[in-house]
Structure formats: structure tokens, C-alpha cells
Amino acid sequence: MTVPAAAGAPVPAADRSSDGAGRRPLRRALVSVWDKSGLEELARGLHEAGVELVSTGSTAARIAGAGVPVTAVEELTGFPECLDGRVKTLHPRVHAGVLADLRRPEHVAQLADLGVEPFDLVVVNLYPFEQTVASGADVDQCVEQVDVGGPTMVRAAAKNHPSVAVVTSPDGYDQVLAAAAGGGFTLAERARLAARAFAVTAAYDAAVAAWTRDVLVPAAAGEAPEVSEAPEAPRDDAGAGAPPARVDQVWERAEVLRYGENPHQAAALYRPAGAAPTGLAGAEQLHGKPMSFNNWTDADAAWRAAHDHEQTCVAVVKHANPCGIAVADDVAAAHRAAHACDPVSAFGGVIAVNRPVSAAMAEQVAEVFTEVVVAPGFADGALDVLTRKKNVRLLRVGSPSGGDRLELKPVDGGLLVQTADRLQAPGDDPATWELATGEAAAEDVLADLAFAWRAVRAVRSNAVLLARGLATTGVGMGQVNRVDSARLAVARAGERAAGSVAASDAFFPFADGLQVLLDAGVRAVVQPGGSVRDEEVVAAARAAGATVYLTGTRHFTH
Numbered sequence: 001m002t003v004p005a006a007a008g009a010p011v012p013a014a015d016r017s018s019d020g021a022g023r024r025p026l027r028r029a030l031v032s033v034w035d036k037s038g039l040e041e042l043a044r045g046l047h048e049a050g051v052e053l054v055s056t057g058s059t060a061a062r063i064a065g066a067g068v069p070v071t072a073v074e075e076l077t078g079f080p081e082c083l084d085g086r087v088k089t090l091h092p093r094v095h096a097g098v099l100a101d102l103r104r105p106e107h108v109a110q111l112a113d114l115g116v117e118p119f120d121l122v123v124v125n126l127y128p129f130e131q132t133v134a135s136g137a138d139v140d141q142c143v144e145q146v147d148v149g150g151p152t153m154v155r156a157a158a159k160n161h162p163s164v165a166v167v168t169s170p171d172g173y174d175q176v177l178a179a180a181a182g183g184g185f186t187l188a189e190r191a192r193l194a195a196r197a198f199a200v201t202a203a204y205d206a207a208v209a210a211w212t213r214d215v216l217v218p219a220a221a222g223e224a225p226e227v228s229e230a231p232e233a234p235r236d237d238a239g240a241g242a243p244p245a246r247v248d249q250v251w252e253r254a255e256v257l258r259y260g261e262n263p264h265q266a267a268a269l270y271r272p273a274g275a276a277p278t279g280l281a282g283a284e285q286l287h288g289k290p291m292s293f294n295n296w297t298d299a300d301a302a303w304r305a306a307h308d309h310e311q312t313c314v315a316v317v318k319h320a321n322p323c324g325i326a327v328a329d330d331v332a333a334a335h336r337a338a339h340a341c342d343p344v345s346a347f348g349g350v351i352a353v354n355r356p357v358s359a360a361m362a363e364q365v366a367e368v369f370t371e372v373v374v375a376p377g378f379a380d381g382a383l384d385v386l387t388r389k390k391n392v393r394l395l396r397v398g399s400p401s402g403g404d405r406l407e408l409k410p411v412d413g414g415l416l417v418q419t420a421d422r423l424q425a426p427g428d429d430p431a432t433w434e435l436a437t438g439e440a441a442a443e444d445v446l447a448d449l450a451f452a453w454r455a456v457r458a459v460r461s462n463a464v465l466l467a468r469g470l471a472t473t474g475v476g477m478g479q480v481n482r483v484d485s486a487r488l489a490v491a492r493a494g495e496r497a498a499g500s501v502a503a504s505d506a507f508f509p510f511a512d513g514l515q516v517l518l519d520a521g522v523r524a525v526v527q528p529g530g531s532v533r534d535e536e537v538v539a540a541a542r543a544a545g546a547t548v549y550l551t552g553t554r555h556f557t558h
């Protein structure tokens with residue numbers, strides 16, 4: 001199918017001299033693209049600039065179809081494309097032409113001996129692996145879309161950027177045509193193209209690696225495929241559960257946000273590359289303005305808080321802290337109780353529910369200015385009510401992403417990685433709690449303590465939370481000492497403190513914090529214990545006739 005190249009006799013490698021900026025004229029290009037957009041214009045422009053074109057299968061056919069002279073790669077290699085396209089360009093005549101460093105006389109001499117012409121430009125874009133995975137294609141189809149020859153050419157050209165320019169997307173074609181007409185790319189431009197090209201192949205391989213780990217390995221072992229999301233907790237390296245030697249998850253920008261935490265900060269939402277959207281980040285927005293950065297952080301805190309409870313639960317969150325959490329028989333009752341905890345703070349809050357929003361709950365929500373409602377679903381009547389509110393954002397989330405997630409936290413010059421905190425420690429089961437003092441709690445009080453223990457995990461440390469009737473009554477968060485958190489919780493609860501139970505996310509280092517709760521009439525407390533002054537702390541409760549349970553487990557959240 002070759003259309004004879006009309007650019008005249010190939011220019012010997014040694015004549016491809018560069019100017020002071022390292023500019024090298026473009027004389028010969030290797031073009032092999034999956035995405036054919038802009039291809040004909042590119043080929044025509046390169047040909048008009050005197051660039052000889054060598055190309056693969058359907059890329060060459062498209063170029064020839066546009067009436068532009070092109071040499072089929074088989075003619076160059078003397079070897080047919082074979083194995084369903086698995087081998088097209090994987091040949092020394094191609095790769096010697098891409099990898100010869102034309103600054104080195106010995107490379108130039110070797111090419112001449114071998115009768116190989118160098119390439120000055122490589123234009124390649126890769127098989128659509130991630131799109132194929134996202135389409136739900138079966139494993140064999142996905143494997144077939146793992147491009148091998150493409151990344152090999154891209155990496156070779158990027159490595160050899162002193163001699164070769166590499167372009168991996170149709171977005172770069174205008175730049176290529178301008179360079180072809182203007183004497184070629186400078187060395188600095190080729191280096192920038194190389195950096196972009198290596199980033200493309202790195203992201204491509206990371207997506208393939210994540211899919212192989214999450215889908216191919218279980219499928220090969222006869223298990224159901226998992227849905228990939230965040231980097232999975234390691235199972236190898238320095239022992240079971242140890243952090244991985246490398247964190248290789250590639251995150252793909254899903255949505256550019258208006259701004260970050262503050263208006264002068266740029267921000268975007270990312271999802272794991274090569275995986276179907278899942279969890280909160282994969283939510284479907286049914287109504288309202290685009291989500292902001294702070295909406296996402298609050299929605300995440302609220303969604304996690306609501307899912308810490310098996311019963312029907314509503315969490316109202318502001319600035320990543322709960323202003324109220326409650327469980328009840330139905331969502332409307334849970335919302336009423338959660339809202340009642342701190343109606344002042346709930347203004348402009350984010351609400352998460354672990355069950356579908358009912359029309360009755362929607363009527364209540366509509367009465368309060370609310371930024372976001374996150375739920376697994378919305379009853380028709382609920383949507384009718386809430387969509388009348390122009391500004392409220394409604395997010396429907398399939399289910400929490402689950403899995404053994406790793407949590408990543410940047411620090412200056414590095415990254416902290418930890419396994420996610422889950423309510424699965426032995427101390428999270430009230431049956432394992434140690435009664436340190438006081439009477440064993442009656443069933444309803446124990447239920448409140450169990451609720452408070454689950455709820456306090458949602459509060460930023462130091463966290464002290466009061467609860468009664470399976471609803472929070474006062475939340476003290478984010479203080480740099482536990483006594484102030486206790487004061488805050490009691491102040492927020494007001495008269496409701498008397499008769500409430502309390503949970504503390506970590507032990508009381510002194511009796512003073514607990515004393516604040518006891519003085520306010522708190523009758524039972526659950527806390528991890530483990531302070532060197534535990535005896536002193538427990539003695540204060542004993543003196544007040546209160547009950548204290550120790551969990552042996554801590555749930556800091558920062």
C-alpha cells in the first residue's frame with residue numbers, strides 16, 4: 001500500500017547538524033497512532049515540509065488514503081506485521097533508527113554500515129487500555145489493549161531526545177508542524193517533549209499494573225474481580241500489612257474545582273486511573289452547583305461518619321467535624337435528632353445519610369440552608385422537594401469504596417502513608433470493654449455508649465462527645481488539650497449534658513477533663529484507658545458514682 005515517498009533521497013545521518021539551540025531539522029518521521037484524529041492534516045503538513053513518513057498498518061492506510069506519500073513499516077523491516085498486531089514495529093531497523101545518538105560519530109557510522117536511516121520524529125499514541133477496561137470488556141480484550149510496541153518507541157525516542165523529538169498526542173501536532181516548517185525542534189523543546197512522553201508511558205504502565213493486581217490476579221486465581229480504587233494495603237515487602245516499598249497508584253484528574261480550600265488555591269478531584277469510579281469520588285451529582293474543595297472534604301467526613309453505624313444514621317458536618325450525628329428507625333427521625341444537637345452550626349452544613357433520603361427528611365432539610373446532601377439514594381418525593389432548592393448539591397453514591405485502603409498525607413518533601421482506621425479493633429466491640437468503675441450500664445445506657453464510641457471517631461482530636469438517646473448532645477473537637485474539648489462538649493450540650501454519656505477518642509491524661517464531664521452530670525464514660533494516671537482518672541468517676549468503660553483502642557483523627 002506504500003505510496004512512494006517524494007521527499008527525494010534520504011538525508012545521510014551525518015548531515016543532520018543542529019544549530020546553537022540544538023535545533024535539528026525534521027527529515028524523517030515514524031508515525032503509529034491509535035487515535036487518528038488530526039492525522040491527515042499532520043501527514044500532509046509534514047510532507048509539504050519535506051519530511052519522509054514511515055508508518056504502521058492502519059495509520060499508513062489513512063495517510064495513503066489522504067494522498068500523502070508514506071512508507072509502510074513492513075517495507076522498512078522486511079518483516080510482516082504478525083500475531084494480531086502484537087509485532088509491528090518491534091524490529092532493529094525501527095529501533096536503531098530511533099535510538100541512534102547522532103551526536104556520536106560511531107553511532108552514525110554504524111547506521112551507515114547497517115543501512116539504517118535515522119528518525120528525527122516519532123509520533124505515537126497508545127492503545128486505549130483504560131477506556132477498554134472502563135467499557136467493561138473481558139479480560140482477554142483488556143490484555144490485548146496493553147500496547148507494547150507503542151511505549152517502546154515512545155521511550156526510545158524520549159531517551160534519545162538529543163536526536164529525536166517525540167509526540168504522544170494529537171494536541172501536539174500544531175507544534176510539530178510549526179517545528180517542521182521552522183527548522184526543527186530545539187534541544188530544550190525535545191527535552192520537554194521527552195518528559196511528557198515518559199510521564200505518558202509511566203501513567204500507562206501504572207494503570208496496567210493496578211488493573212493486573214486488582215482484576216487479573218484474582219481472575220487468574222478464580223476469584224471474583226475486585227474494583228480498584230485507592231492503593232491497596234500491601235501484602236508483601238516488610239511483612240504482612242507493612243507499607244509498600246513504592247506507592248505506584250496513578251491518579252487521574254476527574255474534575256477541576258473552582259478553587260481549593262481558599263480562592264487563591266488551584267484544585268481538582270482525582271480518581272484512581274484505570275478503574276471504574278467508586279465511592280464518594282465516583283458519586284453522581286443529581287442537582288446543584290459544582291462541588292467545591294471544602295464540600296468534598298466535608299462530604300467525605302460526613303459520609304464516613306454516617307457509615308460508621310449499621311443502623312439508619314444521619315451525620316451533619318461542618319469544617320470536617322460533626323455538628324450532630326444520630327441513629328434512629330428512619331432517616332427523618334435520625335436527621336431531626338442529628339440537627340437538634342447543634343442547629344446553629346448545622347447552618348450551611350453537609351449532610352450524609354447511610355440510607356436513601358425520604359420525602360419527610362427532605363422537607364426537614366429544605367428548611368435549613370444546606371450545602372450538600374450525600375446519600376445512597378433519594379426517594380422521588382425527596383428529589384422533588386430538594387431540587388426546588390437551587391443551591392443544595394445532591395450526591396448519590398453507590399456504596400462506600402471499602403477495601404484495604406491506604407491513606408496518603410503529604411508532608412514537606414515527602415508523603416506519610418498509613419492503613420485506614422477502621423472500626424474493627426477488638427476494643428470497638430462493647431462486649432470486650434473493661435468496666436473500670438461504677439455499675440454495669442443498663443441496656444439503653446450501653447447502647448448510648450456504643451453509639452458515642454462509634455461517633456467520636458468522626459470528631460477531630462482531641463475529641464470528647466456527649467450522647468443520649470442514640471444522638472449526640474454535645475461535641476468538643478480539635479482542642480489542644482482534652483479538658484478544653486470536654487468543656488466545649490459540655491457547653492454545647494447545655495442542660496442536656498446531665499444524664500448524657502460521653503466518649504473520648506483517647507485516654508484522659510489527667511482527671512481534670514473527666515471531672516468537667518462529671519460536674520456537668522455525665523453518668524457513664526467510654527474511653528481507651530492506658531494513661532499512667534488511669535487510677536486517678538477512674539477514682540474521680542468512682543467518687544461521682546459514674547461508670548467508666550475502657551476500650552483499649554484509640555481513634556485519633558487529625
Ligand SMILES: NC(=O)c1ncn([C@@H]2O[C@H](COP(=O)(O)O)[C@@H](O)[C@H]2O)c1NC=O
Pocket residue numbers: 032033034035055056057058059060085086087088089090124125126127146147148149150151
Ligand atoms: N507491537 C508493535 O510492534 C506495535 N507497534 C505499534 N503499535 C501500536 O499500534 C498502534 C497503531 O497501529 P495501526 O497503525 O495499525 O493503527 C499504535 O497505537 C501503536 O502504539 C504496536 N502495538 C502494540 O503493541
